[in-house]
Amino acid sequence: MNHHISVDQSLPCGPEFLPPPESAQDGCDVSESDDDDDLPAAQDTEGPATTIVSQDSPLSLRNASITNGSLRSDPNTHKPLWFSSRRRESRNECRYPFLNPVLPYIRDIISVPVACELLDIFLTDPGSSLFHGASPFILTRIFRKKSILHPTNPRPTTPALIASILWCVAQTADVMLLQVPGMRSKVVNQLYDLTTSLVSQRDPDRWRRVPGGVRVDKDASGLPFESPMVFPSTEATTGTVGTLDDALTFLFLTIAVSGLDFKSDCQKWWSKSTRLVLSMKLNREDERCLETEQPCSSPLCSCQRQQLEPTHASLEQREERRRVFWLCYSLDRHLALSYNMTVLIPDSYCEVFAPLPEVVWENLDDIPLEELQVRTLTPPTTASGTTFFEYFLPLMVILGDIIEIHHRRRHPRLGGGDGDRSVLLIRELLERYELSLVALEDDGVFGVESAGLPHDTASTANSDVRNHTQLQLVRNYGMHILHVLYVLLYGKWDAICMMDDDDGWITSEGFAECASHAISSSQTIAKILEIDPELTFMSYLFGIYLLHGSFIFLLFADRMPQLGPNQSVELACENIIRAHEVAVVTLNTEFQKTFRKVLRSTLYSVRGWDKANMEAHRSRRRILSLYRWNMGGRGLNL
Numbered sequence: 001m002n003h004h005i006s007v008d009q010s011l012p013c014g015p016e017f018l019p020p021p022e023s024a025q026d027g028c029d030v031s032e033s034d035d036d037d038d039l040p041a042a043q044d045t046e047g048p049a050t051t052i053v054s055q056d057s058p059l060s061l062r063n064a065s066i067t068n069g070s071l072r073s074d075p076n077t078h079k080p081l082w083f084s085s086r087r088r089e090s091r092n093e094c095r096y097p098f099l100n101p102v103l104p105y106i107r108d109i110i111s112v113p114v115a116c117e118l119l120d121i122f123l124t125d126p127g128s129s130l131f132h133g134a135s136p137f138i139l140t141r142i143f144r145k146k147s148i149l150h151p152t153n154p155r156p157t158t159p160a161l162i163a164s165i166l167w168c169v170a171q172t173a174d175v176m177l178l179q180v181p182g183m184r185s186k187v188v189n190q191l192y193d194l195t196t197s198l199v200s201q202r203d204p205d206r207w208r209r210v211p212g213g214v215r216v217d218k219d220a221s222g223l224p225f226e227s228p229m230v231f232p233s234t235e236a237t238t239g240t241v242g243t244l245d246d247a248l249t250f251l252f253l254t255i256a257v258s259g260l261d262f263k264s265d266c267q268k269w270w271s272k273s274t275r276l277v278l279s280m281k282l283n284r285e286d287e288r289c290l291e292t293e294q295p296c297s298s299p300l301c302s303c304q305r306q307q308l309e310p311t312h313a314s315l316e317q318r319e320e321r322r323r324v325f326w327l328c329y330s331l332d333r334h335l336a337l338s339y340n341m342t343v344l345i346p347d348s349y350c351e352v353f354a355p356l357p358e359v360v361w362e363n364l365d366d367i368p369l370e371e372l373q374v375r376t377l378t379p380p381t382t383a384s385g386t387t388f389f390e391y392f393l394p395l396m397v398i399l400g401d402i403i404e405i406h407h408r409r410r411h412p413r414l415g416g417g418d419g420d421r422s423v424l425l426i427r428e429l430l431e432r433y434e435l436s437l438v439a440l441e442d443d444g445v446f447g448v449e450s451a452g453l454p455h456d457t458a459s460t461a462n463s464d465v466r467n468h469t470q471l472q473l474v475r476n477y478g479m480h481i482l483h484v485l486y487v488l489l490y491g492k493w494d495a496i497c498m499m500d501d502d503d504g505w506i507t508s509e510g511f512a513e514c515a516s517h518a519i520s521s522s523q524t525i526a527k528i529l530e531i532d533p534e535l536t537f538m539s540y541l542f543g544i545y546l547l548h549g550s551f552i553f554l555l556f557a558d559r560m561p562q563l564g565p566n567q568s569v570e571l572a573c574e575n576i577i578r579a580h581e582v583a584v585v586t587l588n589t590e591f592q593k594t595f596r597k598v599l600r601s602t603l604y605s606v607r608g609w610d611k612a613n614m615e616a617h618r619s620r621r622r623i624l625s626l627y628r629w630n631m632g633g634r635g636l637n638l
Contacts, residue, residue, distance in 0.1 A: 093112055093113075094112045094115070094116060095116045096116055096119050096148075096149070096154070097150075097151065097152070097154050098119070098148050098149070098150075098154035098155065098157065098162070099112075099115055099116070099119060099162060101156075101157060101158065101159045101162060102115075102159040102162040102163050102166070103115070105159055105163065105194055105198070106163070106166070106191070106194065108190075109187060109190045109191060109194065110166075110170075110177070110187060110191075111177075114175060114177050115166060117173070117175050118165075118166045118169045118170060118173055118175065119148075119165070119166075119169075121133075121134065121135055121169045121173050121175075122135065122138055122141075122165055122168075122169050123141070123145060123148070123149075126536070126537050126538065133174075133536050134536075135168055135169040135171070135172060135173065136171075136172060136259065136536070136538075136539040136540040136586075136587050137168040137169075137171060137172075137252070137255050137256045137259055137540055138165075138168060138169065139255065139327065139330075139331075139388055139392075139540070139541070140323075140327065140387065140388035140389060142248060142320060142323045142324055142327065143155055143157075143320060144316065144361060144362055144364065145362060146362065146365070147316070157245060158198070158202070158243070158245040158246070158249070159198050160195060160198035160199040160202065160245070160246070160249045161245040161246075161248055161249045161252075163191060163194045163195040163198055164195045164199070164248075164249045164252040164253060165252065166191055167188065167191035167192055167194075167195050167252075167256065168252050168255070168256045170184070170187055170188050170191055171184075171188055171256060171259075171260075172587070195249070195253065196253070199246065199249050199250070199253075202242065202243075202246050203246075203272065204242045204246075204272070204275070204276055204279070205272065242276045242279070242280060244280070244282075244320060244321060244324055246276060247273060247276045247277050247280065247282070247324055247328070248324055248327075250269050250270075250272045250273040250276060251269075251273045251324070251327060251328060251331065253266075253269040254266050254269040254270045254273050254331065254335075255331065255540065257269060258270075258335060258338070259540045259587065259589070261590060263338075263339075263636050263637060263638060264637050264638060266335075267637075270331075270335060273328055273331075274328060274332065274344045274345060277324065277325060277328045277345075278345070278349070280321075282321050282322075282324060282325035282328070282352070283325055283329075283345060283349050283350050283351070283352060284349075284350075284351050284352070285318065285321050285322055285325065285351075285352045285353070286322075286351055286352050286353045286377060287351040288351065288377075310369055311369075312364060312365060312369070315364065315369065316364060319355070319356060319361065319364075322352050322353060322355055323355050323389070325350075325352055326352070326354075326355055326389060326393055328345065329345050329350070329379075329393075329396070330388075330392065330393050330396040332344050332345045332400075333396040333397075333399045333400045333403065334396065334399075334541060334544070336400075336403050337399060337403060337488075337544055337548070337635075338544045338635050338636045338637070339634060339635045339636060339637040340493070340628070340629045340633050340634055340635035340637070341635075342403065342404075342407050343400050343403055343404070347379065347397075347400065350379065351377050352377065353375040353376070353377060354375055354376065354378075354379065354380045354389075354393075355389040355393070356372075356375075357384065357385055357390065358385060358387040358389070358390060359385075360372070360373075379393070379394075379397040380393060380394045380397065381394045381397050381398060381429050381432065381433060382394055382432055382433055382435075382436035383433060383436040383437045383440050383474075383478060384436070384440070385440070386440070386470050386471060386473075386474040391437070391440075391474050391478050392478075392538075392541070394433055394436075395433070395478065395481050395482070395485065398426060398429050398430060398433065398485060399485060399488075401422075401425075401426050401429070402426060402485060402488050402489050405419055405422050405423065405426070405489075406488070406493065410631050423489060423490075426489055427486075427489070430482060430485060430486060430489075433478075433482060434479070434482055437474075437475055437478050437479060437482070438475075440471065440474070440475065469531065472531050473528075473531060473532060473537045476524050476527045476528045476531065477528060477537060477538060477542070479524050480521050480524040480525060480528060480545065480546075480549070481545045483517040483518070483520045483521035483524065483549065484517075484521055484545045484548055484549040486513065486514070486517035487514050487517050487518050487521065487548060487549055487552065488548060489513075490510040490511075490513040490514040490517075491510065491511070491513075491514035491518075491551075491552060492505060492514075492551075493548065493551075493629035493630075494628055494629040494630040494633060495551040495554055495624050495627075495629075496621060496624055496625065496628070496630070497630050498551060498552065498554075498555050499554060499555050499558055506555075514552060515552060515556075518549055518550075518552045518553065519568075519572060521549040522549070522550075522553070522572040522575050522576055523572075523575075525546070525575050525576065525579045526575050528579075529575075529578065529579060529582065533582070534582060534585070534586050535579065535582050535583050535586050536586055539583060539586045539587040540587060542583065543583055543587070543589055543591070543592055544636070546576070546579055546580065546583065546592070547591065547592070547595055549576075550576045550580075550595065550599065553569065553572055553573050553576060553599065554598065554599060554602060554624075556569045556572075556573075557569065557570075557573055557599070557602040557603055557606055558602060560606045570603065570606075573599055573602075573603055574603075576599065577596055577599055577600055577603075580592045580593075580595060580596040580599075581596060584596070591627055591636050594623055594626065594627070597623070598620045598623055598624060601616055601619070601620055602620065604616075605617070626638065
């Protein structure tokens with residue numbers, strides 16, 4: 001049987017307009033209180049697919065309950081019958097109305113107070129607290145905090161996205177419930193199952209476009225064909241299936257899965273993320289129209305959006321699209337390095353304004369639209385503040401160029417050239433970034449007062465952003481990654497190839513540059529450990545740069561028996577080992593455990609503590625062979 005529907009673009013659709021499925025959780029109740037008893041179990045929904053209708057209609061799925069396939073609602077209020085007074089009381093106890101769409105789905109997983117605690121952690125800025133620290137998997141908040149925290153009209157958000165946020169945070173949250181042995185894994189697994197179940201119904205891979213609408217793809221569904229279906233939103237102009245919330249849900253799944261043990265499992269989510277971002281044309285959000293006559297006749301052109309009268313609401317929506325794109329862009333470069341891949345979103349694909357400064361974004365309501373600063377379409381390559389998009393995005397822009405050169409050199413037909421001009425251009429970018437990072441420490445952030453903020457707001461924001469510890473964190477972490485980018489630009493990426501030195505690289509100028517910056521990176525590690533002894537500031541991101549900045553020290557230590565003891569090299573190795581040990585405690589990653597063991601074993605052999613040197617050497621090579629960055633190597637993608 002084929003299910004086919006014509007989707008009215010003016011009507012809302014998605015799982016947020018469906019009553020929640022009956023949960024079928026086994027085992028003990030994990031709630032800390034009886035609050036979740038106020039949330040009634042949702043009804044099972046069996047029967048044919050339901051056509052989406054206007055939410056204002058008495059037949060709206062938002063305003064009706066489904067029992068055994070039939071719609072039932074209060075004829076006077078049009079409220080669903082399962083919206084009992086006890087349910088409303090429970091929702092009133094929720095401190096964040098933002099969570100309301102997901103509460104019916106999580107009632108058997110966590111209590112409302114625990115969900116609020118997890119959202120508190122989601123709203124925590126990195127580096128602001130040690131015991132109630134930010135989640136390592138929430139790299140930055142895409143939405144404005146004011147929009148999330150609005151007491152009566154928070155940002156409408158899909159249950160799948162909210163569930164993915166709670167799942168990411170629950171991985172490491174210092175919440176009392178999750179400290180009970182076995183409880184964290186149980187809650188995390190249930191939240192993951194919930195997230196994937198909710199988002200699977202909205203997954204573009206489950207649908208194919210047909211004239212006049214979309215049709216479910218039975219093979220891609222993974223669900224019984226007779227199951228109730230949620231028809232996804234489509235863009236009116238392109239027919240693209242999916243929304244911004246769906247793209248962000250896939251990104252959160254990508255980030256957290258790639259930070260756990262089975263890293264290769266993130267590939268499916270990463271593929272969905274990038275394909276949806278590109279199909280929604282987030283990479284062309286601010287594309288310039290080349291037509292001489294305006295407005296142009298193409299309904300797909302971005303200039304059609306620019307004809308609309310700008311408002312704060314429309315600006316916020318478009319800025320959210322930009323921020324989702326730049327998060328995806330940054331993650332693309334980070335994962336390309338981690339997995340020894342080419343980038344999936346080349347710079348030539350991108351025509352998007354750089355994100356607004358964080359202080360401007362959070363205070364957008366207070367700034368007249370005409371006073372917003374002019375932005376360029378080129379990706380930023382200098383640091384401008386202490387938040388993710390302000391200091392880390394520029395590093396990822398430069399990393400993308402280095403990845404491009406690295407894979408070009410290894411092309412079987414087009415490689416071989418040394419690309420001196422490209423290397424010099426990238427070196428100039430790195431030097432300019434370093435200058436901006438130093439200026440950032442001296443001057444705080446750029447452009448706050450010029451952004452149109454009122455004087456008192458600018459003063460308060462400036463004093464917050466000038467927080468000495470935050471600036472020191474950004475400067476030292478940024479400087480460490482900067483030195484590692486030099487190492488990647490001039491050095492070899494694969495540890496075994498580096499130690500074998502089949503091409504005499506050790507005698508080249510590139511080796512001298514690589515060694516110099518590797519030593520500088522180890523010195524910044526010591527400074528980082530002084531100000532962030534738990535390495536919590538960017539624990540998800542930091543590991544791969546710490547690893548690549550450390551490879552050359554294996555070479556140094558391996559050559560010490562021939563060259564003689566070198567105390568400075570041993571000290572640098574000890575700094576690196578300590579950093580890996582701390583990083584593993586903060587965010588448990590197998591590759592860092594492995595590398596720490598290899599480097600420690602090498603030092604033991606050099607110091608004569610390990611007598612079976614040859615066997616130990618072979619053992620180290622076997623371990624290192626798991627993680628290769630040579631031609632065909634998969635990096636951390638095991």
